[in-house]
Amino acid sequence: DGGGGGGGGSGGEAFNKLCEPVQITAGAGMEVIKAITRFSTRLSLTVKSPSSLLTKETKNHPLVEGIRLKPSYLRLMRLSSFARPMDTYVVIKPCVYVKPSQQHILRHLNNSNKHGLVQVSENVCFPVKRQTERPTWNCCRRVLLPELSRQFKIGMDTVLFFQVFAKSNLMGDQEIARARVPLKDIRQDEKLMSIPLVLKSPSEGERVAMILQRARVPPRHKTVFFIRHGESIWNEAQRDMDLGTMFSQTDHGLNEVGLMQALALQHKIQVASEADDVGMMKALAPTTRHQKFLSAFLNSDSLLSSPLTRALQTAMVALALHPHTIRSKRPNVLTLVADAREKRNLGGRDTQGQALGQEIIDRALNELQIQFKNTPQKEVPEEIKRVGININDCTQIWWNSNAESADAFNERLDNLAKHLGFMRSTSIVVTSHSHFIRAFFKRFICKEGAGSQPELSESLQRDLLCNGGVIGLDLEFTSAGIPRIMDFCLLFDTKIKTKKTKSPKSSQLDGPSKQHQRSKSAYRIVDNFKLSMSNIDRVQSSSRSRNSNGKASDSGVTTKTSIPNTPQSPPPPPPPHREASKLISSQGSRSQLNRAGGGAVGKESKGEETDGLSPSEARARKGSSILDL
Numbered sequence: 001d002g003g004g005g006g007g008g009g010s011g012g013e014a015f016n017k018l019c020e021p022v023q024i025t026a027g028a029g030m031e032v033i034k035a036i037t038r039f040s041t042r043l044s045l046t047v048k049s050p051s052s053l054l055t056k057e058t059k060n061h062p063l064v065e066g067i068r069l070k071p072s073y074l075r076l077m078r079l080s081s082f083a084r085p086m087d088t089y090v091v092i093k094p095c096v097y098v099k100p101s102q103q104h105i106l107r108h109l110n111n112s113n114k115h116g117l118v119q120v121s122e123n124v125c126f127p128v129k130r131q132t133e134r135p136t137w138n139c140c141r142r143v144l145l146p147e148l149s150r151q152f153k154i155g156m157d158t159v160l161f162f163q164v165f166a167k168s169n170l171m172g173d174q175e176i177a178r179a180r181v182p183l184k185d186i187r188q189d190e191k192l193m194s195i196p197l198v199l200k201s202p203s204e205g206e207r208v209a210m211i212l213q214r215a216r217v218p219p220r221h222k223t224v225f226f227i228r229h230g231e232s233i234w235n236e237a238q239r240d241m242d243l244g245t246m247f248s249q250t251d252h253g254l255n256e257v258g259l260m261q262a263l264a265l266q267h268k269i270q271v272a273s274e275a276d277d278v279g280m281m282k283a284l285a286p287t288t289r290h291q292k293f294l295s296a297f298l299n300s301d302s303l304l305s306s307p308l309t310r311a312l313q314t315a316m317v318a319l320a321l322h323p324h325t326i327r328s329k330r331p332n333v334l335t336l337v338a339d340a341r342e343k344r345n346l347g348g349r350d351t352q353g354q355a356l357g358q359e360i361i362d363r364a365l366n367e368l369q370i371q372f373k374n375t376p377q378k379e380v381p382e383e384i385k386r387v388g389i390n391i392n393d394c395t396q397i398w399w400n401s402n403a404e405s406a407d408a409f410n411e412r413l414d415n416l417a418k419h420l421g422f423m424r425s426t427s428i429v430v431t432s433h434s435h436f437i438r439a440f441f442k443r444f445i446c447k448e449g450a451g452s453q454p455e456l457s458e459s460l461q462r463d464l465l466c467n468g469g470v471i472g473l474d475l476e477f478t479s480a481g482i483p484r485i486m487d488f489c490l491l492f493d494t495k496i497k498t499k500k501t502k503s504p505k506s507s508q509l510d511g512p513s514k515q516h517q518r519s520k521s522a523y524r525i526v527d528n529f530k531l532s533m534s535n536i537d538r539v540q541s542s543s544r545s546r547n548s549n550g551k552a553s554d555s556g557v558t559t560k561t562s563i564p565n566t567p568q569s570p571p572p573p574p575p576p577h578r579e580a581s582k583l584i585s586s587q588g589s590r591s592q593l594n595r596a597g598g599g600a601v602g603k604e605s606k607g608e609e610t611d612g613l614s615p616s617e618a619r620a621r622k623g624s625s626i627l628d629l
Contacts, residue, residue, distance in 0.1 A: 230258030
């Protein structure tokens with residue numbers, strides 16, 4: 001049939017008629033295929049004698065003279081529903097169909113190749129989707145499509161051969177469906193195509209189709225930002241050695257401190273996006289590198305997140321006032337990506353999901369509502385509820401039930417890298433997890449990138465980002481979607497958590513209780529945030545004074561003032577009986593917060609009445625709530 005398309009046949013005989021292309025494994029045939037690939041990939045170079053690239057056995061072979069490989073990009077959306085759930089993946093094989101009158105040119109390839117279908121470039125594989133009837137990918141891959149010379153078009157056709165496999169560790173991978181489509185039938189525009197598959201053993205009335213589309217050539221240079229989620233209930237239990245909480249629950253959400261970290265990041269993003277003053281921008285981004293990365297962050301037009309609850313909650317809160325969230329006309333501005341989840345270690349129940357599809361969003365919002373009940377608002381703010389979320393590939397089981405091997409985890413890192421590389425956006429924000437971010441950096445950092453900041457590069461490959469931290473990566477992608485990290489930068493006062501000696505268990509402490517330790521941590525977040533905001537306001541007021549008077553203000557603060565990287569010494573801890581929620585309970589406007597940051601951080605204002613309270617109690621009374629901003 002000239003390599004014609006495979007219709008939705010009834011299986012069995014129709015399935016066998018779609019013969020699988022010849023796999024070239026040895027001898028002169030392999031040399032021919034290598035020569036085609038080598039010759040095609042070097043066409044862009046200045047080569048005086050192209051035949052010098054070929055071996056003696058292959059330089060005069062008709063296939064080498066008549067076939068070139070041209071990169072194209074295909075986006076696989078999903079498969080329509082199977083009769084039962086299974087682990088599935090898809091393979092695409094670019095082929096040429098040699099018509100019977102011209103099959104003499106295959107004499108060196110395989111004598112048993114009677115159907116004339118020959119694979120001429122590498123397999124293109126889409127990752128496994130687990131236990132689902134309707135697998136969804138929504139990701140793009142590069143395909144090296146054969147392009148025939150004018151003489152070869154008479155005796156050959158170019159064909160795409162699709163195969164769907166069911167993955168099984170016991171019986172081996174079994175092919176369950178296939179299709180053969182002439183390249184001329186693949187749409188050249190970006191509209192969706194439906195390709196019917198021929199099933200090997202179909203159930204009664206079962207019909208399956210593959211939905212895909214052409215994609216544009218993606219940009220090679222991109223800036224990707226990783227945000228680590230705020231502190232979670234698991235992080236808190238791990239610090240306190242609370243094994244009951246660690247192993248009795250899965251997919252832990254943010255705790256009280258983590259919510260404040262996400263809200264603090266939200267406000268920093270809002271301040272940066274509304275900054276209309278040079279001095280203020282210098283305070284937020286003191287160096288040229290910081291300014292470049294901050295500008296790219298604010299201009300990001302793709303927001304992604306891990307589907308684990310703590311990461312999704314952080315993305316919903318921190319990015320609620322991001323410029324893209326505000327100006328986007330699309331209903332869903334935040335997309336879930338299963339490959340961005342944390343690595344599953346032995347016993348790591350915090351990386352095991354609980355929900356699928358819309359239930360992921362509902363669960364995240366319900367747990368946020370519980371946390372916000374301890375705040376003055378008493379409920380989740382509307383700007384957070386309005387963040388639209390695209391479920392994407394999280395309609396099926398997206399987590400690992402057992403520990404993830406190093407090879408499987410590296411494959412997932414590569415899959416996410418390719419997903420980012422083939423996106424149209426040039427600036428992308430991904431909310432993810434500490435070990436995943438560290439592994440991504442370690443896997444794709446190159447010598448040139450590491451050499452720009454060797455000490456920080458070494459630390460990022462060894463240590464973890466702080467909760468709520470942001471790192472920007474300047475990536476250069478190959479045509480196959482593999483990135484190299486050329487530069488990197490920490491934003492919004494992000495710190496690195498270095499490895500320390502283990503602290504004594506809470507039961508061995510003679511001092512404050514666990515609740516006091518959490519209150520102290522929450523208090524320091526508020527206090528450091530006030531310090532940063534007071535510096536920004538001082539710079540802004542100084543700049544306005546210069547604009548009106550033509551000289552610096554009396555405060556002596558110039559536009560070179562920046563947010564200090566190392567905060568001042570922490571204030572005295574609050575009394576043990578004060579809970580973290582009481583530190584943020586008072587109703588205060590932004591001006592109150594700024595006044596508190598300018599006059600109450602580090603020392604008390606002279607002559608101020610404290611009614612016999614300690615400095616920390618006096619500060620807590622002054623309305624320094626970041627939840628009311």
